[in-house]
Amino acid sequence: MTYSANTPExxxxxxxxxxxxxRRVQNCLTALFRRRSxxxxxxxxxxxxxxxxxxxxxxxxxxxxxxxxxxxxxxVMRPDCTTPIARVAAxxxxxxxxxxxxxxxxxxxxxxxxxxxxxxxxxxCGVELIGASGKKADVEMVAxxxxxxxxxxxxxxxxxxxxxxxxRSLAAGMDMELHExxxxxxxxxxxxxxxxxxxxxxxxxxxxxxxxxxxxxxFGTAEVLEEAQRLAADSKDLAYLRTLYExxxxxxxxxxxxxxxxxxxxxxxxxxxxxxxxxxxxxxxVLSGGRYDALVAAFGRPAQATGFAIDVDAVAACLPxxxxxxxxxxxxxEDGLLAPALxxxxxxxAGTCELSPCRTLESxxxxxxxxxxxxxxxxxxxxxxxxxx
Amino acid sequence: xxxxxxxxxxxxxLQDRSLELFEAMGLDCSxxxxxxxxxxxxxxxxxxxxxxxxxxxxITYVERGVCDMGVVGKDTILEQGRSFYxxxxxxxxxxxxxxxxxxxxxxxxxxRTRRVATKYPAVTRSFFSxxxxxxxxxxxxxxxxxxxxxxxADAIVDIVETGATLRENGLVPIEDVAxxxxxxxxxxxSMKLCKAxxxxxxTRCERELSNRI
Numbered sequence: 001m002t003y004s005a006n007t008p009e010x011x012x013x014x015x016x017x018x019x020x021x022x023r024r025v026q027n028c029l030t031a032l033f034r035r036r037s038x039x040x041x042x043x044x045x046x047x048x049x050x051x052x053x054x055x056x057x058x059x060x061x062x063x064x065x066x067x068x069x070x071x072x073x074x075x076v077m078r079p080d081c082t083t084p085i086a087r088v089a090a091x092x093x094x095x096x097x098x099x100x101x102x103x104x105x106x107x108x109x110x111x112x113x114x115x116x117x118x119x120x121x122x123x124x125c126g127v128e129l130i131g132a133s134g135k136k137a138d139v140e141m142v143a144x145x146x147x148x149x150x151x152x153x154x155x156x157x158x159x160x161x162x163x164x165x166x167x168r169s170l171a172a173g174m175d176m177e178l179h180e181x182x183x184x185x186x187x188x189x190x191x192x193x194x195x196x197x198x199x200x201x202x203x204x205x206x207x208x209x210x211x212x213x214x215x216x217x218x219f220g221t222a223e224v225l226e227e228a229q230r231l232a233a234d235s236k237d238l239a240y241l242r243t244l245y246e247x248x249x250x251x252x253x254x255x256x257x258x259x260x261x262x263x264x265x266x267x268x269x270x271x272x273x274x275x276x277x278x279x280x281x282x283x284x285x286v287l288s289g290g291r292y293d294a295l296v297a298a299f300g301r302p303a304q305a306t307g308f309a310i311d312v313d314a315v316a317a318c319l320p321x322x323x324x325x326x327x328x329x330x331x332x333x334e335d336g337l338l339a340p341a342l343x344x345x346x347x348x349x350a351g352t353c354e355l356s357p358c359r360t361l362e363s364x365x366x367x368x369x370x371x372x373x374x375x376x377x378x379x380x381x382x383x384x385x386x387x388x389x
Numbered sequence: 390x391x392x393x394x395x396x397x398x399x400x401x402x403l404q405d406r407s408l409e410l411f412e413a414m415g416l417d418c419s420x421x422x423x424x425x426x427x428x429x430x431x432x433x434x435x436x437x438x439x440x441x442x443x444x445x446x447x448i449t450y451v452e453r454g455v456c457d458m459g460v461v462g463k464d465t466i467l468e469q470g471r472s473f474y475x476x477x478x479x480x481x482x483x484x485x486x487x488x489x490x491x492x493x494x495x496x497x498x499x500x501r502t503r504r505v506a507t508k509y510p511a512v513t514r515s516f517f518s519x520x521x522x523x524x525x526x527x528x529x530x531x532x533x534x535x536x537x538x539x540x541x542a543d544a545i546v547d548i549v550e551t552g553a554t555l556r557e558n559g560l561v562p563i564e565d566v567a568x569x570x571x572x573x574x575x576x577x578x579s580m581k582l583c584k585a586x587x588x589x590x591x592t593r594c595e596r597e598l599s600n601r602i
Contacts, residue, residue, distance in 0.1 A: 129417020158581060191474035193579065193591075220584050258581065278581045284472070285578065 098131025162263030
């Protein structure tokens with residue numbers, strides 16, 4: 001069996017409308033990012049495997065596409081954009097004053113399971129705000145997330161906020177073994193209501209138990225903050241989420257804001273507020289991000305940071321489909337008349353008019369018919385005429 | 390979103406028990422019981438549409454978000470589940486995953502790398518990797534019990550309900566790998582975008598399940 005005419009599983013050729021839709025989303029997002037003074041960074045497509053180990057990145061090694069270089073070092077196709085940017089911020093931008101606002105428009109590579117139609121190449125656009133912490137930085141990032149999806153033309157979506165500190169401090173009050181805490185975290189992450197209840201049965205006496213039992217139910221509008229308040233009155237993380245919400249509401253973002261206090265994924269990577277974006281029409285989150293205060297420090301420069309990434313193609317798939325422009329006119333021109341012929345093409349809407357490479361008018365007419373054009377424009381020494389088909 | 394939820398039900402034994410549960414919740418399941426040629430069945434007195442599928446497909450439909458919910462066995466979830474919410478243990482379809490060997494054989498008493506036949510390679514791999522044991526796993530599609538009898542494998546990991554098939558073939562279960570029952574799973578985005586509708590359904594399920602105990 002030969003593979004010369006096929007693309008590897010997980011990759012695909014993207015044609016015409018797909019390219020246009022991807023570029024449209026990328027253009028909307030990068031225009032917004034630049035307007036807010038985020039500067040673009042392009043990092044290599046290939047990095048050392050060790051980079052992602054050092055970062056404490058929670059990605060399993062089997063999800064990374066690996067290459068061995070000539071000296072035997074293991075390299076990976078960039079599995080995530082934030083880690084290389086943290087490396088740059090800690091090294092090449094060492095002497096640049098913080099905060100730094102950075103954005104990227106790059107592909108990440110992940111090796112998925114066979115036969116799931118998962119793409120190994122994921123086009124991502126995202127921002128990182130490095131060297132800023134506190135309410136203003138977090139509010140800016142959540143507002144950026146809302147504005148990003150709005151900028152793309154989406155209307156029915158939610159940005160959902162959580163805080164890893166809320167779970168951490170509840171869990172700390174339980175005196176559990178590490179593996180039990182991890183088991184509990186998984187049950188909360190999976191909204192495994194019944195199993196979580198059973199698991200917490202022996203801990204019923206602990207004050208944090210009631211809140212943990214409810215944790216996977218605590219998602220939805222800002223009302224969940226009130227319920228959480230009753231369960232864990234003294235949580236400073238909850239109070240912080242409330243201040244963020246007040247700030248976002250004052251700025252008119254509240255209709256897009258939801259909460260999920262059971263958002264406890266990647267808690268060793270994220271250090272504060274985490275968020276995800278859900279759009280009607282997409283089966284999974286299209287935007288994901290949060291505060292990661294330890295990552296840049298792992299490369300030698302203590303700098304608190306927050307950011308998010310958007311799955312560009314997932315957003316594009318949620319936008320109303322528009323037809324590609326159809327070819328209307330083919331231009332046939334006599335030798336020496338390239339300039340007026342090109343002017344005729346340039347004067348029309350993109351994709352509706354093209355030059356004929358044919359020598360004779362007969363072959364141009366034949367070509368135009370094959371391509372379904374409505375007419376041929378003939379550009380001659382003594383003027384121009386349109387031949388309808 | 391037309392305001393209706395869509396659920397994928399695992400065909401076969403779990404399907405009957407799912408319909409019993411839904412009917413006890415007051416849902417009119419007659420369109421699913423008398424399907425005709427239709428593949429998507431609308432419940433007339435509740436905003437729910439149902440499709441019937443093989444267990445692994447139920448997971449695929451829910452993960453992809455083409456169905457908001459699914460009823461599927463924990464065995465399939467353990468073997469190939471990835472990202473969805475597993476909200477309820479529906480209590481029916483109970484059985485267990487067990488490691489079974491030929492009667493009288495000593496599975497653990499040798500340093501030789503043992504060979505295990507199963508329909509569930511991922512479950513088997515994870516079970517032995519937790520023990521720090523290397524085993525060779527052979528994937529079998531049909532009657533797994535045959536593998537030890539033909540000396541293809543030293544043991545099997547399979548679903549055991551009554552244990553009758555094992556006994557008749559001279560095999561004995563020596564260790565439980567996991568308990569299995571039917572679960573209600575929910576797509577992550579649906580959970581967020583159709584919270585009220587899904588909570589209504591889940592609460593009705595919970596109420597009926599607690600009546601049963």
